[in-house]
Amino acid sequence: MSTQSxxxxxxxxxxxxxxxxxxxxxxxxxLGARVILIxxxxxxxxxxxxxCIPTKTLLNLVKLLSEIKKSKNLGLKIGEVSxxxxxxxxxxxxxxxxxxxxxxxxxxxxxIHTIIGQGKLTHNKKIEVTRxxxxxxxxxATKIILATGSKPMIPNIxxxxxxxxxxxxxxxxxxxxxxxxxxxxxxxxxxxxxxIYSYLGSEITVIEMLPHILPAEDPEIxxxxxxxxxxxxxxxxxxxRITSVEDxxxxxxxxxVHKGKEKTVKSEKLVVTLGxxxxxxxxxxxxxxxxxxxxxxxVNKKMETNIKDVYxxxxxxxxxxxxxxxxxxxxxxxxxFRNRKGELFMDCSIIPRCFFTxxxxxxxxxxxxxxxxxxxxxxxxxxxxxSNAGALTISDSEGFIKMLVNAKSKRVIGVHIVGPNxxxxxxxxxxxxxxxxxxxxxxxTIHAHPTLSEALKEASMDVExxxxxxxxxxxxx
Amino acid sequence: xxEAELKVIGGKLIRISFLLEDxxxxxxxxxxxxxxxxxxxxxxxxxxxxxxxxxxxxxxxIIIGFFNEGFVIIGAKPNDFTKAILLAKNTRSS
Amino acid sequence: MRIVNxxxxxxxxxxRLLGLExxxxxxxxxxxxxxxxxxxxxxxxxxxxxxxxHPSAVSIxxxxxxxxxxxxxxxxxxxxxxxxxxxxxGAVYHDYNGEITYSLIVDEKNQIIPxxxxxxxxxxxxxxxxxxRDLGVEAKFSPxxxxxxxxxKISGNAQTRRYGVLLQHGTVLIDSNISKMFNVLRISNEKIxxxxxxxxxxxxTNLRRVLHRKIxxxxxFFALKSGFEKSLxxxxxxxxxxxxxxxxxxxxxxxxxDKSWIFRR
Numbered sequence: 001m002s003t004q005s006x007x008x009x010x011x012x013x014x015x016x017x018x019x020x021x022x023x024x025x026x027x028x029x030x031l032g033a034r035v036i037l038i039x040x041x042x043x044x045x046x047x048x049x050x051x052c053i054p055t056k057t058l059l060n061l062v063k064l065l066s067e068i069k070k071s072k073n074l075g076l077k078i079g080e081v082s083x084x085x086x087x088x089x090x091x092x093x094x095x096x097x098x099x100x101x102x103x104x105x106x107x108x109x110x111x112i113h114t115i116i117g118q119g120k121l122t123h124n125k126k127i128e129v130t131r132x133x134x135x136x137x138x139x140x141a142t143k144i145i146l147a148t149g150s151k152p153m154i155p156n157i158x159x160x161x162x163x164x165x166x167x168x169x170x171x172x173x174x175x176x177x178x179x180x181x182x183x184x185x186x187x188x189x190x191x192x193x194x195x196i197y198s199y200l201g202s203e204i205t206v207i208e209m210l211p212h213i214l215p216a217e218d219p220e221i222x223x224x225x226x227x228x229x230x231x232x233x234x235x236x237x238x239x240x241r242i243t244s245v246e247d248x249x250x251x252x253x254x255x256x257v258h259k260g261k262e263k264t265v266k267s268e269k270l271v272v273t274l275g276x277x278x279x280x281x282x283x284x285x286x287x288x289x290x291x292x293x294x295x296x297x298x299v300n301k302k303m304e305t306n307i308k309d310v311y312x313x314x315x316x317x318x319x320x321x322x323x324x325x326x327x328x329x330x331x332x333x334x335x336x337f338r339n340r341k342g343e344l345f346m347d348c349s350i351i352p353r354c355f356f357t358x359x360x361x362x363x364x365x366x367x368x369x370x371x372x373x374x375x376x377x378x379x380x381x382x383x384x385x386x387s388n389a390g391a392l393t394i395s396d397s398e399g400f401i402k403m404l405v406n407a408k409s410k411r412v413i414g415v416h417i418v419g420p421n422x423x424x425x426x427x428x429x430x431x432x433x434x435x436x437x438x439x440x441x442x443x444x445t446i447h448a449h450p451t452l453s454e455a456l457k458e459a460s461m462d463v464e465x466x467x468x469x470x471x472x473x474x475x476x477x
Numbered sequence: 478x479x480e481a482e483l484k485v486i487g488g489k490l491i492r493i494s495f496l497l498e499d500x501x502x503x504x505x506x507x508x509x510x511x512x513x514x515x516x517x518x519x520x521x522x523x524x525x526x527x528x529x530x531x532x533x534x535x536x537x538x539i540i541i542g543f544f545n546e547g548f549v550i551i552g553a554k555p556n557d558f559t560k561a562i563l564l565a566k567n568t569r570s571s
Numbered sequence: 572m573r574i575v576n577x578x579x580x581x582x583x584x585x586x587r588l589l590g591l592e593x594x595x596x597x598x599x600x601x602x603x604x605x606x607x608x609x610x611x612x613x614x615x616x617x618x619x620x621x622x623x624x625h626p627s628a629v630s631i632x633x634x635x636x637x638x639x640x641x642x643x644x645x646x647x648x649x650x651x652x653x654x655x656x657x658x659x660x661g662a663v664y665h666d667y668n669g670e671i672t673y674s675l676i677v678d679e680k681n682q683i684i685p686x687x688x689x690x691x692x693x694x695x696x697x698x699x700x701x702x703x704r705d706l707g708v709e710a711k712f713s714p715x716x717x718x719x720x721x722x723x724k725i726s727g728n729a730q731t732r733r734y735g736v737l738l739q740h741g742t743v744l745i746d747s748n749i750s751k752m753f754n755v756l757r758i759s760n761e762k763i764x765x766x767x768x769x770x771x772x773x774x775x776t777n778l779r780r781v782l783h784r785k786i787x788x789x790x791x792f793f794a795l796k797s798g799f800e801k802s803l804x805x806x807x808x809x810x811x812x813x814x815x816x817x818x819x820x821x822x823x824x825x826x827x828x829d830k831s832w833i834f835r836r
Binding site for chain 1: 591593706707708782784785786787789790793809810811813814
Binding site for chain 3: 487488489492506507508509510511512513514515516519549551552
């Protein structure tokens, strides 16, 4: 082990090369900063390697599988449809590698220096990096961004560390499809894995503590999806909490308490998706005196921590989405290096949430319940894809759009979609909210026909009860 | 077997079937898409009609007596049952 | 369009909404009865439930006879379940792809329920009429227990009152295979004798026909739910069956599967 440490200087040092970290690095480089990016594992972080990218690749694949099966009813002649798991995983890995190489290239082309190693803050605001071979170097940066992300939360459940238990980061590396599978947690990750494994042949049980899956989402949307899941053969146990996990000779025995009563769910394997927790250990936060709360780094809306010139972004501050981290990374980089009057603030009210289930779910802004809590008088518009020409032409018309507007200002304050391509359609709603648009603005915007996007316009019209493609009876005297 | 159907105008259908032996009713079966409350009353009504003489007066007496005990019929009037039974009496299928 | 005003909500009665479930015939009927029992014991609140039947099934009224109402051979061949309800009324074909069924369970003495049975049919059916209006359909309650659109039946309903509890359930036709319906059911000539038009297809209709478009079950479910809320001035909150109800339903299912119940008359 080398006792001599190298010292490097730069304008910005970033710990963590996930979506937040690498976006911040590139933005800062674009603004003229010399950037050093420190990453413990792999470029692209959890998102690219074990999170968003692999899961969405597999989800899009099972969606394709379901489309193929459906197409037989549309006049296409397709023989027996099956799959080769090894090839699927191989392809998934190819895509992950391609993206990771892409990120590597972008970093290089922006002249960002990347170090693979563990970064730790020191008391005098330097960063000590330890590489895998044990060698160290010290980074002396004018500004620092902490973007260390999150890791799977291991709940305090007896037996949760046993065999045949898979945590989310490993759930995309399947060597075989279990015939039965339990998924602990009916949140976004849990339902997505339920779809992946179910379409690949597993009999799934999802166990969720709260009254419905996707508990943070609009109940109408979540329950709609839950019904579809059940219709697709996925068992859903809500109001159920796992108390322990044991083993029988062949299965995992998952002990569950449902409304006070105990029961056991048996399955070959258990996938745990009970949340993620920020990575704050071995970061030197205490050494530098960076404040945390409830396990996450505290920041203000400008992404500043309590220490001058030290910022934090992404999952480590309690976020949950890659695009959230990317936005925060951009804001932190701008606030650190842009010579401009006024700083950028993170607006958490317009972060879209997308779930690549079948049908997809996407939402931005408030739910009805949240609006009620904030004492906002709302009007609601709703439109079903069954009445949307675009959806009918793709024979994929299950679902609806729900739009919430402020009754007084007419501004769009929440949009909830369950249906085809919800994850793409939501972008228009996010833009509308960003621009503080009213539902009338959306009505006044021409949407191409026949497309799914028209459904958002119709939902806006429904706020006033004047959808074109929704019949209204004419009151006769 | 004596059988008949009576469609009550603006109401429901009553079907009657029974056997007659020495002018005595047996195997009385009353079916239809009417509503009777409480529902179990139908078995009681059939039971009461079994064994009686198939005379209009007697039939009416049983039926009125039954409905006077508080059973509620929706989709027909008590008289409709009498009518239907008499209709069945006057027809014979097998 | 819906205006949500927080003041409004506080004044409304809170009911439980169950739905949109899919079960086989015997389980559907067992659940209805289980809810009634548990309601009578004070374990659950006023409930409205929406469900579909899978496999498709035919239910006959309490006072009907299977042989008289159902083409048994056809049902056997097509694997259509046959069950007997605890409510009176007629024989109904519950097409999985064609209709949605609701049931409403409430205290007989509830202020919104008239003591008069005929009137109570109207009050509850008005909830469906309001829901259909939300879909853009002008429907009317037609005594005793039907809902019609321009004289054609789109909904049939049946009610029972036991141990102080009222159960009304009924169907709304969404996209029914009318010719299949009339293969399953034996239609008596007498029943249509006082109708001018003998053509069976002129007597019933469905939402797809009326609206001239495909309509998702979920949309009908939501509209009917809204209709009940508006018409009965209640607030429906989605929830699940209790464990007691579920367990009781499993027990009661046996009754509905029992041949001596199905063929009792």
